[in-house]
Amino acid sequence: MANIREIAEKAGVSIATVSRYLNGTERVSKESGSKIQREIDRVGYVPNALAKAIFTKKSEVIALMIPNIVNPFFNQLATVIEELCHEKGYTLMLCNTEDNKEKEAKYIDVLKAHRVAGIIASRPKCKEQYLNCNIPVVSFENKIGDSIVSVSSDNYDGGRIAFEHLYEKGCRKILHIKGPDTFDATEQRYAGFSDAARERDMEVDVVNFKTDFNLKMLSEDLNNLDCKIEDYDGVFVFNDIAAAVIIKYLKANNVDIPKDVKIIGFDDSFISELINVSLTTIRQPIEELGEALARILLDEIEGKEVPKDDIMIKTEIIERETTLV
């Protein structure tokens, strides 16, 4: 593939002239223009978004950082965002950070270098880098800083709803399985859940999982618990996929769900419907979340005034078989 320098050399003009010609915003003499075009036609020079991005400072790529591509929740969110970006003429690239700070940092460098139009940062870890990257950024869940809008579900309230549901279903020995410390949302789910328990004068046990998506690691987490899940009559799990792993474990141990143990997940990703027994879960409004993230970022890219208030969207409970009595 020919590059801009070769075109300039062959056409006998400067690189700056070629770039002006490609960019189309400044005058290039008719003679130079036709020489350049002849060379472009001859070598099959492609429409050069890359060169254009350098000179206009913009590309038409929006990047979505996702912490784990195997978690259906993020895939459904990505699908919503992709459609909205596509409608507006932007191409969405997905970057799978695997909740790894080093990988996320490398992605940011690459995205900066490629002058992407904007970044949607899910559960961001590299806060300083986002603040200094000079690219419009919106965050999902973890807050980056005052200048960057964050969008999330109301995780605290979701935790409260989960406790109330188990309590109303008669559970009195309740366990919460909390997600890894890397994401703020799991803290908020826990806070809402335990506050609601305290108001009922109840104590809940809490155990930590180290991972939120890797099935092998989830099974290891499950084997390393210092409590027996089957000793509880109600379990609130921080996400649907971990809840599915726990349901599988309980079924293998002949525990009757929901009779002996009732279970609630979080997300309402498609997995909650697909598994048998189907999972009661706290629905994150994936459509609304995706729309808010895409809309705010696109507005920022287009230079519109964007209020810097964070957006929090209500969750709701979706009752299915795991708590059906």
Place this chain on the structure above:
Amino acid sequence: MANIREIAEKAGVSIATVSRYLNGTERVSKESGSKIQREIDRVGYVPNALAKAIFTKKSEVIALMIPNIVNPFFNQLATVIEELCHEKGYTLMLCNTEDNKEKEAKYIDVLKAHRVAGIIASRPKCKEQYLNCNIPVVSFENKIGDSIVSVSSDNYDGGRIAFEHLYEKGCRKILHIKGPDTFDATEQRYAGFSDAARERDMEVDVVNFKTDFNLKMLSEDLNNLDCKIEDYDGVFVFNDIAAAVIIKYLKANNVDIPKDVKIIGFDDSFISELINVSLTTIRQPIEELGEALARILLDEIEGKEVPKDDIMIKTEIIERETTLV
């Protein structure tokens, strides 16, 4: 963010001089160099992979086209490929084509413009564009052309294995649910399945699904069938996620699996383990597929001689509860 033109203006040199300086491959006078560097330091110009990519014709981005980000199989494949690319210093960007030719074409344009180092095209539709894009390409499943290596599972043999398994388990009224016409692999799975049936002097019924991943559409496909799945004693479904939808439907209709109906999926994605009843399936060797795709592409990018023979990797059956008698 400052651009190369502003740097050139402020430093009082030409854009070509700035690009030579950034590129580092050609001589720039010491005086110009220090003027440029001063401006770069002053405005915080970022290491410019974009400018570099124009002049060296390379970036360190590899793109993976996936037809549907919600299908766990592709997410697991992406995870394997991402790790291998990361080890070699490349960043993997995911492009979710949704099996939509127009979207795929736009992605190719954007990737060309950004001078990505290579593309892994899963189930490609835009064959001409890949053949003419002047970027190393490897394909997964659908064949693009003689010059591009394709990697796939041995889908034909997988179909044969599926039939033999149902037959050995005593099924004599067998249905095959075939995937959409957009991917070649489903044809091969069907061909292997029906050839094996013919050799046993058996007839199998076949119905088509229009989608392979969208849950809402899968349910519609299921409702529009002109046969009743529960009338069969053995069903081979073209992928795991569609099989999970069918299991859910049968359970809702009080069909005993595996006693009344035995089911086999295809992929061995994590969903097959997670659902109850767990799914017997034809395992695609995701690790080996991902490794082959990444290795061939990386070799091509590094200019190594790559044999143009297609690669086909054996499948195997993983027995779980849906056929356990």
